[in-house]
Amino acid sequence: MSRLGKKPISVPGNVKVNISDRTVSIEGPKGNLSFTHRPEVEVSHDDSDKLITVSCDEALIAEDRANRAYWGTTRALINNMIEGVTKGYEKKLEIVGVGWTGTVNGNKLALKIGYANIIEMPIPDGINVAVEKQLLTITGADKQAVGHFAASVRAKRKPEPYNGKGIKYSDEVIQRKAGKAFGN
DSSP: OOHHHHSOEEOOTTOEEEEETTEEEEEETTEEEEEEOOTTEEEEEETTTTEEEEEEOHHHHHHOHHHHHHHHHHHHHHHHHHHHHHTOEEEEEEEESTTOEEEEETTEEEEESSSSSOEEEEOOTTEEEEEETTEEEEEESOHHHHHHHHHHHHHTSOOOTTTOOEEEETTOOOOOOOOOOOOO
């Protein structure tokens, strides 16, 4: 039995849930998200109690351990969708380096991070990017999309341990290393 999968998901009053076939659509103040779950898992919505329940057949769980994982994963994804359309998700990145900056030009993020050329990255739909000097703030309703875009921005210039330059998450700690020591 999945301990996480058994928990019902409470739906706030300002969120609309629509379940058709295997597609779960959630609409809230921050946006609309949809998800198609696996056929082994059943998702049901009780409109009167404002609860979503995720269930899986006992025979399927006994047959294959992966089905229990699908059960818990489906419940977690739907819970993240509800949290995303109500509160939203946010990732903060710091650009560390002299003269290194980022700017938003329309639907593109332009990064000046020590290369000869400016690196331009298209901003995906549903994601907002705000730049304040050397601080990037990435926000959106989809947790996976926000995290993926933040990781791809960080990958353009990972922080290096000797000078500490690069793009890092605001809560990330970079272990510094000593450089070469010159002696007689």
